[in-house]
Amino acid sequence: MLRRDPLFMLIALGGNAFQSKGDRGTPQEYWRNAYIVADMVASLVERGYKVVLTHGNGPQVGVIDLWMQSLRDKIPPMTLDIAGAMTQGWLGYLLMQSIDNELARRGLLDKVKGVVALVNQVVVRRDDPAWNNPSKYIGAYYSKEEAEKLAEREGWVVKPDPRGGWRRVVPSPDPVDNVEKEAVRKLVDDGWIVVASGGGGIPVVRENNGLRGVEAVIDKDLAAERLATALGTGHFIILTDVEKVYLNYGTPQATPLDEMTIEEAKKYYEEGHFKPGSMGPKVLASIRFVEHGGLEARIGHLKRGLEVVECNSGTRILRKHGQPCFKASKTS
Ligand code: ADP
Ligand code: MG
Numbered sequence: 001m002l003r004r005d006p007l008f009m010l011i012a013l014g015g016n017a018f019q020s021k022g023d024r025g026t027p028q029e030y031w032r033n034a035y036i037v038a039d040m041v042a043s044l045v046e047r048g049y050k051v052v053l054t055h056g057n058g059p060q061v062g063v064i065d066l067w068m069q070s071l072r073d074k075i076p077p078m079t080l081d082i083a084g085a086m087t088q089g090w091l092g093y094l095l096m097q098s099i100d101n102e103l104a105r106r107g108l109l110d111k112v113k114g115v116v117a118l119v120n121q122v123v124v125r126r127d128d129p130a131w132n133n134p135s136k137y138i139g140a141y142y143s144k145e146e147a148e149k150l151a152e153r154e155g156w157v158v159k160p161d162p163r164g165g166w167r168r169v170v171p172s173p174d175p176v177d178n179v180e181k182e183a184v185r186k187l188v189d190d191g192w193i194v195v196a197s198g199g200g201g202i203p204v205v206r207e208n209n210g211l212r213g214v215e216a217v218i219d220k221d222l223a224a225e226r227l228a229t230a231l232g233t234g235h236f237i238i239l240t241d242v243e244k245v246y247l248n249y250g251t252p253q254a255t256p257l258d259e260m261t262i263e264e265a266k267k268y269y270e271e272g273h274f275k276p277g278s279m280g281p282k283v284l285a286s287i288r289f290v291e292h293g294g295l296e297a298r299i300g301h302l303k304r305g306l307e308v309v310e311c312n313s314g315t316r317i318l319r320k321h322g323q324p325c326f327k328a329s330k331t332s
Contacts (some may be wrong), residue, residue, distance in 0.1 A: 004295050004325040006235065008050040009227035009309070012221055013037060014240035015056035017302055018091060021241075025063065034098035036065040039296030040305040041193065042102040045323040047113050048328040049309065051094060052188060052231060056220045057087035058138075065139030080170065081140075081202050081213030082195075085119055088198035092117025095195050099146065113191040121211060122201025128173035136217050136277065141165030169310060171216045175201065175223040178280050179211065181230040188231065195224045219277075225285035231293040236289040236324070238282050239302040245283065245315040247273050259316035262287045270275075286317040293313075 017037055023029045038051075044051055044283075061083055068077035078086075088258035099115045134157045142150065147158040147166035161167045178184070178197060189192045200218030204211040221238055228236045247268060260268065265287050274280040286297030300307070300314020307313035311325035 004232055004234040004293065005050070006295055007048055007328055008233045009044075009222060009230075009237055010052045010054065010233045011041075011237045011239060011305070012224040013053065014302055015057040015058040016241045017239070018094065019059045020301035025059070028091060028214040030094055031098065032291060034094040035102065036303070037095065037305075038098035038102035041105050043306050044309065045103060045108050045193070046211065047049065047216060048107065048111075050188065051193050052184065053193065053195045054197045054220060054224045054227065055091050055095070055195070055199070056092065057184040060087040060090060061199065062139055062218070069140060079213065080215045080217065081204070084199050084202045084217070088117065088119050088201070088202070091198055092119075092195045101191060103308060105216040109181065110197065112153065112193055115193045116187055117184065117198070118180055120184075120196045120198065120201050120228070121213075122175045122197060122218055122263045123179060123206055124173035124176040124203050124218060125176060126205045126207070128171070130171040130216070134171045136170050137161050137167045138170055138217060139168050140142050141167055172219055173203070173216055175218050175226050178223070178227045178230055184227065185231055186230070197227045210302065219281040219285075221281045221285040222288075224316070225289045225292075227293065228252075228289055232293075234295045235309070236286065236294055236297040237305070237306075237310070238286065238299045239308065240282065240299065240303050241302065242279075243301045243304070243313060244301050245274070245279060249273065249275070257315045259318060259321065259322055261318060262290050265317055283317070290317060290319055295326070 014243040016053055018026050018033045020033060041051055064083045064086055085204040096115045096117050101111050142165060144166050145245050150156055151158045156168045158166050159169045178201065183307045184194050184196045200223040201220050203216045205214055225236060264284055269283055274283045282299050289297045297317040298308050298314045310327050
């Protein structure tokens with residue numbers, strides 16, 4: 001097995017990191033939320049951790065889709081891969097500036113060179129079964145009639161969303177490879193904090209020895225695991241909007257888990273404890289990370305990132321119970 005650096009971690013930020021509940025989505029709110037992340041990242045750097053970041057983009061792709069659809073008579077809409085690239089620039093920029101500023105404010109720019117966000121492609125397979133079963137809801141909510149008209153005109157697949165209204169659904173194929181992973185590795189080795197694989201990466205397929213963008217979205221947690229494994233990070237930290245992973249989530253029997261082995265996680269996964277499209281891929285990504293030689297994966301709340309990293313909050317997914325929690329000593 002690869003020797004993994006316990007201080008080296010990939011952190012996946014949930015969709016609520018930038019637009020949290022109750023936000024209207026103003027630039028001011030985006031900056032405020034970015035600085036909450038920046039504060040956590042600076043605290044990790046201060047303690048000696050080495051960090052790669054990724055982020056979701058569900059709300060932002062939704063916003064771009066709405067802009068494109070409402071202006072479609074004036075400006076031709078872009079494709080989904082291009083919209084994904086836009087969100088990487090949008091959120092990457094916020095993270096670069098806020099984290100850089102926070103590192104400077106705390107006098108930490110001797111520990112890392114700074115922050116760089118990449119426009120980053122992720123390869124999916126052309127024969128992935130997901131192509132025959134588009135399941136991921138994206139963009140605006142329509143009435144049945146509107147949705148059917150759009151489906152006809154744009155060649156979309158539309159379905160009723162359980163949350164109400166009709167929406168476009170797209171395939172969510174399994175990520176297989178991060179195209180720019182060597183660049184990420186070089187930047188990390190050179191002392192940069194890197195933001196990569198944003199929104200699960202820009203989905204591309206390989207064909208005729210080249211790449212082509214496709215109309216799909218990749219789950220950001222599954223894509224994050226591919227990158228973490230490719231980089232060989234020690235830990236994989238998934239930050240979302242719940243404190244812990246639960247068994248029987250959303251029922252009176254709901255039970256929070258402090259830790260589970262990958263065998264237990266697989267069993268619970270098969271028993272259906274983790275909803276597809278939300279907690280399901282987080283647990284699956286965590287299992288894969290540990291199976292691929294990672295030390296430990298964690299799932300916890302975004303507002304408790306530091307505590308999750310130091311095992312004082314969240315759910316640990318590990319090889320065996322009793323595995324000690326690795327903590328960096330505070331170096332500042
Ligand atoms: P993110 O944007 O962070 O990826 P998601 O909405 O995809 O967020 O996933 C987090 C959500 O998963 C939680 O808000 C919760 O409602 C849901 N969830 C589903 N099953 C579980 C479970 N077993 N334990 C905890 N949360 C769960
Ligand atoms: Mg999610």
